Amino acid sequence: MLDATSSYKPMDRRIPVDDRTGHRIVPETIRRSDRAPENRYGNRPTMKDVAARAGVGLKTVSRVVNGEPGVTPETERRVQEAIDALGFRRNDSARVLRKGRTASIGLVLEDLADPFYGPLSRAVEEVARAHGALLINGSSAEDPDREQELALALCARRVDGLVIIPAGDDHRYMEPELKAGVATVFVDRPAGQIDADCVLSDNHGGARDGVAHLIAHGHRRIGFIGDMPRIHTAAERLRGYRAAMEDAGIPVEDSWMSLGVTDPERVRRAAEEMLTGPSPVTAIFAGNNRVTVTVIRVLAEQTRRVAFVGFDDIELADLLQPGVTVVAQDAAALGRTAAERLFRQLDGTLVTPERIELPTRLITRGSGELPPAD
């Protein structure tokens, strides 16, 4: 074994040096040994290779690739030919390292598969594209740790900015990043423990309007099913529900509220309990789209007609019997507004963090206009 290792040692450790440049001359075999070949991107051609083939200098290739002026058409042609022949493509990692800007922004969202976030994500992408930036995204799956991990990974990639749909409620981990100049906008839910830009829907007002709508149609015993109050949107909507009830002078019974419930099985149970309890509700307000779809299923099975209003619009809501009345928020507008603020931060146009609330819209389709039946 000692023999084996020692046999790899070159006899003379001194490395020959080029007299003119002072550069070390290292045999190709040794030089290459420092690269782990399996780690390379299949040895793609570099500008150096293109330059050699076109018989020009490195910088000239760079100029052609970037469309900088000061290159004769003839030279440009030769370089372009070499580029095509070699299949050269500029290495943006090196470019980023040199230039300091990545022309990409990150999006941390909760779940790409949720139909609410698709349009939001798409809107962010469109704005990014208009500014020549790429979008890198990741799903936190509603896990605060994963949100942090993702956000910081994106910062390590040196994204120019970050749009975050928070899963957690403590974002102090972003402080060094903000200080370092990473543009950041929180969307859908506010940042926790730090002062940052955020773009929200008017969750409180929307929920209040929705519940008031039910009250206006004669309901007094109204149920609320929503997510955990530690989630800002859920808390605000609950607050809106309470506000509407209080405005109407209706005392809320505990059995009418079910919090922290989103998975279909538990939503179903919660809905059934409030419909059959000692003080059965005549209407239900759902805190988000996932709750809505389950509650609708439960209501479809009831013989009694129960009124319903949901937060978030859902597809085909108009085709159901009755049509589903909802408080709609504009996911695309949320994404667009957030992304635009992000780029204004990057421009330097924007300095003071603000909280922006976008209005919601009550869409009446039938289910919310049913009279109390008891």
Next chain:
Amino acid sequence: MLDATSSYKPMDRRIPVDDRTGHRIVPETIRRSDRAPENRYGNRPTMKDVAARAGVGLKTVSRVVNGEPGVTPETERRVQEAIDALGFRRNDSARVLRKGRTASIGLVLEDLADPFYGPLSRAVEEVARAHGALLINGSSAEDPDREQELALALCARRVDGLVIIPAGDDHRYMEPELKAGVATVFVDRPAGQIDADCVLSDNHGGARDGVAHLIAHGHRRIGFIGDMPRIHTAAERLRGYRAAMEDAGIPVEDSWMSLGVTDPERVRRAAEEMLTGPSPVTAIFAGNNRVTVTVIRVLAEQTRRVAFVGFDDIELADLLQPGVTVVAQDAAALGRTAAERLFRQLDGTLVTPERIELPTRLITRGSGELPPAD
């Protein structure tokens, strides 16, 4: 002017050199002038800064950051302290440049806002995450040029691999990339003009089954509304429709087919025409989810009961009256399978490009089982 420029010229062009290290000593003001300050990421601390603060060597910091062995707990603690104090975050661009792998994969899809692609995208992300990679994505908006632009931009970022939902039908632009070792998997639709891995649904078989289902319930005049046949999935589904009709010995009339139609207005007109034409259909087969939602709206307005089967499942399909019978494809499975093949390409486990077809599933809910009414 000559004076002005010459005044910036140092008298002596030779640059002072440190005797010990041989490094050139350059005055700070000159060194900094080469950076464009507005391009820097707010002067984030580097490993060098951390090393200086912790009083250790550069490589030691690198070891701590990467959890490499060979650092005493005491040294590690000092380094960690410096990292926290300075808010250091490793620059992954530099890391990528050095290591050659980006630990990220790209996804080029058609439209993030389409509910079909949400789960697909999410599935790709989950697989990527399991392999420690980030997902960078972009929407082609069904535009072949934009698809190419995006795919090549991702290659310039040196993503390790690429999952592409093709918009175009000529992918020769990817040839240099494939040669350079960029792992590539096409999903939902096959690659055009090149030999590459692809993962598809059984569009032909699914459509044939769906149409055969209508035929089995007594229908003979069946309409087909789908996308442009230049899109592979649309062509295959049309072929499935024709096959089912032919199997049953039913000649297809031109007025029963509407191709290249997806926007709601035109779908509506197409559906109405086949319902009222000289040879009115008693059933409609829809080629994708967007067509489905519009056709359902049109059918809901009809007095006559028209049978319906759609390709792609839609949310709440079971709650409509009647329930919507569909040929469902598993978007998540498509994404998962594609991403897994991608990483097997990167492992080197996979060499020959293959075409994989995933089965579809007919879900009967009522609309496809209506008898002909004419």
Next chain:
DNA sequence: CCTGGATCTGACAACGTTGTCCAGGCCCTA
């Protein structure tokens, strides 16, 4: 023929990280 200016081209350093290699200190054994 020379000079001055404009235009084009290329040499070189630097961006921040990691792999390699070597030096020095330590411990263990003979």
Next chain:
DNA sequence: TAGGGCCTGGACAACGTTGTCAGATCCAGG
């Protein structure tokens, strides 16, 4: 106590690109 191996730490080059700056070339005007 000498000689070895092991452990820790640091110097240095290289990754591929771009900004700077100076050299080369060419032309017009004297």
